[in-house]
Amino acid sequence: xxxxxxxALAACREKGLPLWRLFLEDDCRDRGxxxxxxxxxxxxxxxxxxxxxxxxxxxxxxxxxxxGGDGAKMxxxxxxxxxxxxxxxxxxxxxxxxxxxxxxxxxxxxAAPTAGSCGVLPALLLPLYxxxxxxxxxxxxxxxxxxxFGQVVATRATIAGAEGxxxxxxxxxxxxxAAALVTQQxxxxxxxAHALAMALKNLLGLVCDPVAGxxxxxxxxxxxxxxxxxxxxxxxxxxxxxxxxxxxxxxxAMADIGTLLPSCLRxxxxxxxxxxxxxxxxxxxxxxxx
Amino acid sequence: xxxxxxLGPVMVGPSSSHTAGAVRIGYVTRKLLGEEPAEIEMLxxxxxxxxxxxxxxxxxxxAGLLGMQSDDMRIPTxxxxxxxxxxxxxxxxxxxxxxxxxxxxxxxxGVSGKFLQVEGCSLGGGRIxxxxxxxxxxxxxxxxxxLIVQHIDQPGHVAEITSMLAHKSVNIATLHxxxxxxxxxxxxxxxxxxxxxxxAVRWAEHLxxxxxxxxxxxxxxxx
Numbered sequence: 205x206x207x208x209x210x211x212a213l214a215a216c217r218e219k220g221l222p223l224w225r226l227f228l229e230d231d232c233r234d235r236g237x238x239x240x241x242x243x244x245x246x247x248x249x250x251x252x253x254x255x256x257x258x259x260x261x262x263x264x265x266x267x268x269x270x271x272g273g274d275g276a277k278m279x280x281x282x283x284x285x286x287x288x289x290x291x292x293x294x295x296x297x298x299x300x301x302x303x304x305x306x307x308x309x310x311x312x313x314x315a316a317p318t319a320g321s322c323g324v325l326p327a328l329l330l331p332l333y334x335x336x337x338x339x340x341x342x343x344x345x346x347x348x349x350x351x352x353f354g355q356v357v358a359t360r361a362t363i364a365g366a367e368g369x370x371x372x373x374x375x376x377x378x379x380x381x382a383a384a385l386v387t388q389q390x391x392x393x394x395x396x397a398h399a400l401a402m403a404l405k406n407l408l409g410l411v412c413d414p415v416a417g418x419x420x421x422x423x424x425x426x427x428x429x430x431x432x433x434x435x436x437x438x439x440x441x442x443x444x445x446x447x448x449x450x451x452x453x454x455x456x457a458m459a460d461i462g463t464l465l466p467s468c469l470r471x472x473x474x475x476x477x478x479x480x481x482x483x484x485x486x487x488x489x490x491x492x493x494x
Numbered sequence: 495x496x497x498x499x500x501l502g503p504v505m506v507g508p509s510s511s512h513t514a515g516a517v518r519i520g521y522v523t524r525k526l527l528g529e530e531p532a533e534i535e536m537l538x539x540x541x542x543x544x545x546x547x548x549x550x551x552x553x554x555x556x557a558g559l560l561g562m563q564s565d566d567m568r569i570p571t572x573x574x575x576x577x578x579x580x581x582x583x584x585x586x587x588x589x590x591x592x593x594x595x596x597x598x599x600x601x602x603x604g605v606s607g608k609f610l611q612v613e614g615c616s617l618g619g620g621r622i623x624x625x626x627x628x629x630x631x632x633x634x635x636x637x638x639x640x641l642i643v644q645h646i647d648q649p650g651h652v653a654e655i656t657s658m659l660a661h662k663s664v665n666i667a668t669l670h671x672x673x674x675x676x677x678x679x680x681x682x683x684x685x686x687x688x689x690x691x692x693x694a695v696r697w698a699e700h701l702x703x704x705x706x707x708x709x710x711x712x713x714x715x716x717x
Contacts, residue, residue, distance in 0.1 A: 231497040245498060252504045252565075266508070268548045307507030310550050310570040317500045318619075319510045325501075347501060354500040363500070364618055380500075417545035419508040473545070490548060 205234060209356055209397050209451040216393045223383075223393045224345035227352030246344050253314045256306055257299065257330045266308040268490055270420045275302030292331055293435065300327035300431040304424035317354050317363045320419045321377035323427030325350060328381050328434060329388075338388050346384035353400050354380045360452065361459035365412035366471040368462030374423075374430040375407035375458060381434035382441070391442050401447035401454045403437035408454075409461055411469035413476025416487035422477055495619075503620055506569045511596055512542065512549035515616025517569060519598060520558020522624060522636035523612045525710050529604040531559050531581055537588035540595035542616075552585050555598060564620060597625070610708070627708065630681045631672050638667055638685045640710040641695065646703040647673045647680040654701055655682060664688045679705070689713055 206212040216226055231242045262276025278301050281287055282294030289297060303323030307313045313322040329346065332338040338346075354363065357376045362368040382403035383396040391399070407430070415421040447454065468475030477483050505514040524531065536555055538546050546552055550570065557572035558564075560579070568575060576583050588599055594615035601611050613626035624634050627642055634640050641659075645651045652671065659666060665687040673680035695709045 227497065234496055242497075246501075249498070249502055249504065266548075267550060310506055310508065310513070312504060312506050312565055312567050314504050315502060315510055319505065319507050319514070322507070348497075351497045351501040355495065355497060358495050358500060366618070416548060417541065418548040420548075491544075 205230060205359065206352070206356055207359055209353065209400065209455070212352065212356065213393050213397055222345070223352065223387060223396060224348035227348045230352065243344065246347055247340075249314055250340065250343055250347060252312065253326050254330065254333070256303060256311065256313050257326055259311065260302040260306055261309075261311075264305070264309040264311070266305075266418075266420055267310075268416065268418055268420060270415070270418065270486070271305050271308035271424050273305070274424070275299075275305050292335065293432070295331035295334075296327045296431050296435060297428050299330050300324060300427040301424060303327065304427040308418075308420045308424055316350075317358065317376055317380065318365070318373045320365065320423045321373040321427060321430060323424075324374065324377035324430035324434060325381045325384060327427065327431035328385050332388065342388050346388040349387040349396055350380035350384040353383045353396070357404075357455050357458075360455045362462060368458065369465045369470050370410040370412040370426060371404075371407050371458055372462055373412070374426045375404050375410055377427075378407055378430035378434045378437070379404040381431065382437040385434060385438035386441050389438070389442055391438075395441040397451045398445070398447045399434075399438045399441035401449060401451040402440055402445075403434050404451075404454050404458060405447065405449065406433050406437065408458055411465060411476050412471040413469055413478045414471065414473055415478050415483040416490050417471075417473030417478070421483075421486075499619065504565045505620065506554075506564065506567065509549045510620045511616045511618045512546065512551050513554045513569075514564040514620040515596065515618070515622050516542070516551045516554035516598070517558040517562060517564040517566075518620060518622045518636070519612075519614035519616065519624075520555040520600070521561070521563060522558070522622065522710065523600050523602060523610065523614065524559050524561055525636070525712070526612065526627070526642075526708050527602055527604050527608060527610050528709070528711075529606055529608060530579075531602045532605045533582045533603040534559055534576070535584045535586070535601040537586050537599040537601075539588050539590045539593055539597040539599070542596050542598055543587040551598075555600065556583055559600070559602065593625070627681065628706070630674065630679065632681065632683050633670065634683050634685055636710055637712070638687065639689045639712050641684045641686065641690055641698070642708040642710070643682045643684075643698060643704060644706040645680055645682065645701075646705065647675075647677050648703055651680075651701070651703060652682060655684065655698060658694055658698065659684070659686065659690070662691060662694050664690055
């Protein structure tokens with residue numbers, strides 16, 4: 205397991221391996237499994253991710269009634285000729301919403317890295333796959349990069365909203381997705397690291413303030429910012445733009461900010477949007493519900 | 495955390511702690527009961543009580559008690575399934591002292607009349623701990639085969655159980671001992687690397703001074 209992004213990059217250079225291969229071999233050592241077994245498990249995750257994406261039901265509503273249907277609205281809107289997002293970017297937005305809503309509506313999803321942020325990674329991978337811009341093998345490689353980098357974030361910082369706020373959940377998901385997209389597009393390991401750094405930097409400080417303590421408002425729509433931010437960061441990295449602050453230092457900054465956040469902004473449902481008048485009204489109503 | 499704890503688990507939403515962890519507590523409880531439940535009473539504490547409804551914690555617990563795992567797509571319909579199977583389910587709230595915020599107390603009767611009370615908490619990311627069994631303090635995850643022996647606090651019981659395991663070539667991973675008072679009721683929780691044969695579990699039940707033996711079988715086939 206790698207404690208720093210830099211150590212992973214150095215290992216890639218030393219062994220002449222791509223990132224995904226490095227993380228695959230590391231997983232085999234870590235869990236004592238064969239490469240075939242590890243790859244098969246990743247293939248299953250990807251299959252489940254596709255199934256979740258394909259089985260979205262726009263008619264579903266969550267138990268609280270707060271979530272559902274927006275992914276279908278977005279999908280309809282991007283069909284319009286005059287919509288500004290009638291292309292890949294629109295599909296990314298729609299997919300992020302749909303996956304977030306499926307999670308809120310108790311459908312089966314793949315936590316990536318958490319259930320609340322499960323829409324970010326598939327929001328990039330599924331549209332690319334459907335447009336035949338990525339094949340199964342490339343996606344699986346990209347998933348190894350995402351998971352390997354995510355592991356570093358989890359080790360150096362945290363991926364729990366209760367510890368680090370939303371920056372730790374959607375922020376990490378976005379950073380993982382940015383690195384995954386760079387890998388899939390054939391970028392170098394260094395580019396993937398810069399994409400991770402830029403994506404995470406943009407979401408530093410994001411608090412976890414769920415209304416009524418539920419993984420719905422604002423979580424579902426935060427998957428959209430996670431996905432679109434990942435897309436932008438990956439594009440910048442592929443263009444050769446570098447993060448002035450190295451990835452490991454950005455991760456450390458995220459950890460520090462997480463510690464500084466008061467507990468009311470760390471998944472307790474007591475601060476931020478949860479504490480707004482409307483947020484409180486919703487919480488009261490739900491608690492009164494039989 | 496390994497690679498597949500970062501990417502994964504595959505689970506029914508919306509929350510790894512309030513949904514996936516709750517399924518797991520129910521599932522481990524069913525394994526501990528060792529048979530189909532006939533009556534389920536669940537008492538939710540802390541955040542489980544406050545946000546459990548919206549997170550589907552109640553139906554997640556029932557799903558686990560019906561034998562489902564956290565990726566089972568029937569989880570949202572578990573209440574109806576329990577009804578169809580004639581299982582009585584009641585839900586309430588409880589305020590526990592010094593308990594983890596995501597805690598539930600499950601009182602379960604099996605079809606044969608067997609009764610079990612479990613206090614379980616969800617630690618995040620789908621991981622759980624069983625904190626009390628029949629009112630006695632414990633701390634185990636249900637990830638490995640686990641033998642729980644309730645006995646009178648007197649010399650020899652630990653030796654009896656550990657020699658039996660040695661005889662069956664079962665390696666002990668962890669061993670914890672608890673008691674309510676000197677000479678009172680004690681409990682031994684043994685997590686092992688290999689499954690324990692049913693004959694050995696039944697042998698332990700008949701030892702003098704042993705009050706109750708519960709075995710958590712982690713293999714799939716015996717459900």
